Amino acid sequence: MNFTEIRKQFPILDQEVNGHPLVYLDSSATSQKPVQVIEAIEKYYREINSNVHRGVHTLGTRATDAYEGAREKVRKFINAKSTQEVIFTRGTTTSLNTVAASYAAANVTEGDEIVITYMEHHSNIIPWQQVARRTGAQLKYIPLQADGTLSLDDVRATITANTKIVSVMQVSNVLGVINPVKEIAQIAHENGAIMVVDGAQSAPHMKIDVQDLDCDFLAFSGHKMCGPTGIGVLYGKKQLLEKMEPIEFGGEMIDFVELYESTWKELPWKFEAGTPIIAGAIGLGAAIDFLNEVGLDKIAEHEHRLAAYALEKMSTVPGMTIYGPLDAAKRAGLVTFNISDVHPHDVATVLDAEGIAVRAGHHCAQPLMRWLKATATARASFYLYNSEDDIDKLVEGLVKTKEYFSDVF
Amino acid sequence: MSSNLDALYRRVIMDHYKKPRNRGVLEDGSHTINMNNPTCGDRIQLTFKVENGVVEDAKFEGEGCSISMSSASMMTQAIKGKNVEDALKLSKIFSDMIQGKDFDDDIDLGDIEALQGVSKFPARIKCATLAWKAMEKGLKEDEQE
Numbered sequence: 066m067n068f069t070e071i072r073k074q075f076p077i078l079d080q081e082v083n084g085h086p087l088v089y090l091d092s093s094a095t096s097q098k099p100v101q102v103i104e105a106i107e108k109y110y111r112e113i114n115s116n117v118h119r120g121v122h123t124l125g126t127r128a129t130d131a132y133e134g135a136r137e138k139v140r141k142f143i144n145a146k147s148t149q150e151v152i153f154t155r156g157t158t159t160s161l162n163t164v165a166a167s168y169a170a171a172n173v174t175e176g177d178e179i180v181i182t183y184m185e186h187h188s189n190i191i192p193w194q195q196v197a198r199r200t201g202a203q204l205k206y207i208p209l210q211a212d213g214t215l216s217l218d219d220v221r222a223t224i225t226a227n228t229k230i231v232s233v234m235q236v237s238n239v240l241g242v243i244n245p246v247k248e249i250a251q252i253a254h255e256n257g258a259i260m261v262v263d264g265a266q267s268a269p270h271m272k273i274d275v276q277d278l279d280c281d282f283l284a285f286s287g288h289k290m291c292g293p294t295g296i297g298v299l300y301g302k303k304q305l306l307e308k309m310e311p312i313e314f315g316g317e318m319i320d321f322v323e324l325y326e327s328t329w330k331e332l333p334w335k336f337e338a339g340t341p342i343i344a345g346a347i348g349l350g351a352a353i354d355f356l357n358e359v360g361l362d363k364i365a366e367h368e369h370r371l372a373a374y375a376l377e378k379m380s381t382v383p384g385m386t387i388y389g390p391l392d393a394a395k396r397a398g399l400v401t402f403n404i405s406d407v408h409p410h411d412v413a414t415v416l417d418a419e420g421i422a423v424r425a426g427h428h429c430a431q432p433l434m435r436w437l438k439a440t441a442t443a444r445a446s447f448y449l450y451n452s453e454d455d456i457d458k459l460v461e462g463l464v465k466t467k468e469y470f471s472d473v474f
Numbered sequence: 475m476s477s478n479l480d481a482l483y484r485r486v487i488m489d490h491y492k493k494p495r496n497r498g499v500l501e502d503g504s505h506t507i508n509m510n511n512p513t514c515g516d517r518i519q520l521t522f523k524v525e526n527g528v529v530e531d532a533k534f535e536g537e538g539c540s541i542s543m544s545s546a547s548m549m550t551q552a553i554k555g556k557n558v559e560d561a562l563k564l565s566k567i568f569s570d571m572i573q574g575k576d577f578d579d580d581i582d583l584g585d586i587e588a589l590q591g592v593s594k595f596p597a598r599i600k601c602a603t604l605a606w607k608a609m610e611k612g613l614k615e616d617e618q619e
Contacts, residue, residue: 083478410514410539410601411483417597418479427515434515440537441515469479470488 068367071359072450074099085420088455093238093266093399093446094424095288098352102291105351109344116340118317132343135350136333142353143283144274145300149332152306153346156297157265158188160284161232163299163336164261165192167309168282169230175201178228180258182207182215182244183436184237187429189263193232202229209436212390213240220249228258235267239428239437239444240389241372241396243267247278254279259305265289269448270368270397272361275300287345292352296345299336306332313338364449368398371447371456375400378460383467388437399446401428404463407470409443415466421459481591482598483540490544490585495551498533505615509608511600516542520608522553529553529561529613534605541589541598546605548585558613565606572602 072078075097080087089097109131115124117132136148145151154160169192173179179193183206197204207223210216215233224231231253235246250260259281264273269290275283282305287296301309311318311329318338320328329335356364373393379385384405390396404412413425424444427434434440445459503521510517516538523531532550536543549568553561568586570577574593592602 408539410516410541410598414482414595414598415479426513431515440517469483 068452075450076100078450082420083418088421088458090445090455090459091422091424092448096269096291096448099291099355101355102348102351106293106344106348109347117343128343131347135346138350138353139298143300144276147303150300150303152299152333152336153341154297154299155295156286157263157284160297160299161188161263162192163312164282165196166312169196173200173202173229176227177202178205178225180205180207180224180228180231182233183209184240184433185234186238189232189234214242214390214395215244217248220252224252224256224258226256228256230261231258232261234263236397238266239401239430239433241399242389243397250279271365281305287349287352290352291355292349293345296342296349311335315339359449367449368447369393371451372396372398374453375456378456382460382463388442399444401442401444403439403442404467407466409441412443412466415469416462419462421462482595484588484591486585486588487540487544490547491540494543494547496533499535500531500533505612507608507612509604511604516601516604518546518605518608520612528557539601541592541601542604545589545602549605549609552586553609562613565610568606572599
């Protein structure tokens, strides 16, 4: 499939918004869904909808097979050793909160340290703030270089023998930088800490091998990788998950229930209380099939090319500030920017009138915004269905925006 | 650019954005209200001086888009010299107008009327209402006391 053909698989892109063909440049917020995913969810509800792990009846078995089949697809996708290490959650936020509420609560005490970075998304900050507040542990931030990248020297200087948890995003949703999580995991392990990787912005765009990274936990969301909303994944090493207590209790996750005591099912189900997100998991499985068919390497290459093209073209817009490294090789397919004297909300509104969807705001990264000395920024993010043509339209729209705000008033 | 956008970015709005009225902090104010819009990062600090039930002076500081800052500028201009009851009444009219509801048009809204176009841009309504919510919060605290 070439990328023109790929675009045709996304029915939502074939429409006009405000009288212009839609140019969707907000995939870092959520990606669009190919027809294969939409049809997989529809097929589930039309043909096999049943609760899983319960019924003796045929549909129950089919639903269970499809749900557990999706788990195997996820396992392969991230190269986990076993499906016991793949837990379905509501998304990255729930996955990270599960590690904080279960692993951290049992393993972090006063005087310990939790290490994150200045570029983290709120979902990889606040759960750790809560752990620190409850346990008396210290939350530490790895500083950023001038171009927004991390230096391994700073990583080494921040992580100490008291560090219990290191949690870092693999790709920044604002700066676009790709962090060296494999090297950071090694430094964490040398100091006796575990390594958590927030893969929300990396899983959709690059091949992840949890065994190669040697991370202890990996969190990501389905909806940013062509899957539906409401489904995400927590990968964890089996030996850690086995020792962890569930954080939700009820149906589906139990083995024996006595009057005053109960025992839990084996992994991964002890972490999946209640009727799971069956259609969501099946949809995510279909998204993984789709991404594999295109090829993660090809997707990453395509996005690198778009990022390089965007950096070059956007730099020509008068008054443009681009955040993060200007070297396309150091970044993923998104560009965060501001235009002088035009607030990003106004940029987004003017672009929207041209049918161009970009994000404006603090991108759920307020500490990073303060580091950038910006209250808000605009962001254009690219995925496999975007093309150079979309970027040309964006740049055209940005030039118009600048002119509109300078000339008319 | 589309005429649709011109309905939003009226000249008088841009004038208030580029040359905000009553920007700053009142050193001898009776009220200080901080408010932000957590979804986008806009923030405002409003200080005003109320004496004998009349808003004698008002100033604002903050960061935000053209709509939120021009609205703050217009709001401070409008409430200066008004008694608390009339200021709150104006806030109600503004709120109705910005949400595209029928509003009491007996009162001359002056510059504020230029913000009516925001009602056609649902994503921007919260930008326009931030300063007004801060004002209401400050004045309603008074009523409760």
